[in-house]
Amino acid sequence: MKNLLIIPLLLLFLITGCGNSDDENNAPLEAQTLTDVSYGTDAQQKIDIFLPYDRSINTKVIVLLHGGSWVGGDKSDVASLVPVLKIQFPDHAIVNMNYRLATETSPAYPKQIDDIKSVLEHLKSNNYQISSNYAFIGFSAGAHLSLLYAYAYDTEHNVKAICDVVGPADFTDPNYTSHPLYPSASQVLVGSSSPTQEQIETINPVNHITTQSPPTISFYGGQDPLVPATQGPRLKAALDNANVYNEYNLYANGGHGDWDEATYADVYSKMTLFLKNRF
Template identity: 30%
Template sequence: MKHFVIFLLFTCFSSFGQTKSFPNLAYGKSTQQVLDLYIPDGNLSDVPVVILLHGGAWSMGGLEYTRKHAQDICNQGFVVANVDYRYVTDKISAKDLLADINTAVNYVSDLSTKYGYAKNGYHIVGISAGAHLALLYGYTKKNVKSITALCAPSRLDSPEALEFLKKTGLLDIVEKLAGTNINANGINPALTVISPYNTISNIPTLLIHGDADPVVNVSQSQNLYAQLKSKGVETKLIIREGKGHDVGMNSPETETQNIKDITEWILQHNK
């Protein structure tokens, strides 16, 4: 009886029928190596599978940041894995966070036989720090069909980014992310390696950014968009006028539009 009640608590309905949610599935040994899996009803053989990554400056937050967005995307008929990952420390850097994401993707792939969705060829969506990781993962692992990045820090080795990091006290976190100390001039190849701007590959990329973002300047997405275009990568940039770092995801009307744009981009590239 207890298990039946728990099942009902994580079952909801959408315009596409019944959807099921399986929370806090462990894909690794760390308490943060967990994910929520959202599965719509029906035949899943051609349904897009989305890997969703939360934000939090690589050092805070968790699945609670993106649970509503994960459910909203699932309600459009998509399989969604809302993935948590470890925080950066003196011993955990970007390569470890990317390894977490890769392990989570493999875990989702392993579950495909049980639930009937695609075993590979997933789409990755991230917000803020999660958007940075989505871009970096998508461009370097080459096993995703599309990337969507909302308010993404994309070039951490630019003078403007470094100056901002110093002003906001985030330089220490980025040093942990890069796995090295940054000298007074900010000249460090490790920052270039973890900047998606410098790791671009031919993965269709949707960028969404608020032009009033006080945390990650809109120029980060504008410059990445220009670089993608120059390299012939299919891309689209959506600027949310007057929106800050949440890109309107905390406003019902704008969140609905963001979800619509995200799901349309994914469907367009789910081949």
């Protein structure tokens, strides 16, 4: 009789024990903040990673790219956007990246595009428990890099949406080619103040737009002293011609992203709605 009682008790213990183990294995992952994570050997190749609570391999990722004319800037410049995104997208991971800055002897292209590739490869190869579905938010030079990478180099179409804030999009724009800063911009980008047609086409986002390009929202200033206001309409026309969903916003009195609080509130409101609908 005692043996008959012991067997059910052992079975109950085993079942209960297995249940506890499963509960532990299935416990939601805690939120994590990882700062200055290296994704390469250069000191500038650092990222901040913000991982949400209860993430999984389906967790989408928002990638931030700062501006600075390809020669300056830092991820700290856009760090204030992280808490805003956390509120609006609590289930998304956020990655704020630095990239190697251009110098007199080392132009921006191709190394800054290579850095985006390296960041995404790092995210894929490490066990962060996130997906390979990305949205880019880029500012100025970072917006140019976002557009160029997504349109020309994202062969697997993992970039699902782009938010472009005053990004150069078409270097063949007459208002750009006649701009006094155009020679220095091309020198920084490709190492030549008089780039060849092939070089221009290579770094020119609109040249790489296809029907498979990701949805894009853009924001430009009508009084921008650095990036001509005509860049927005030219980007929109190229996307429209390829039947790619896009939204174009012009702030007629705005400069190069140095906008007032009301304007930025409008930018982030439209950006949030765009990402919720398209990402």
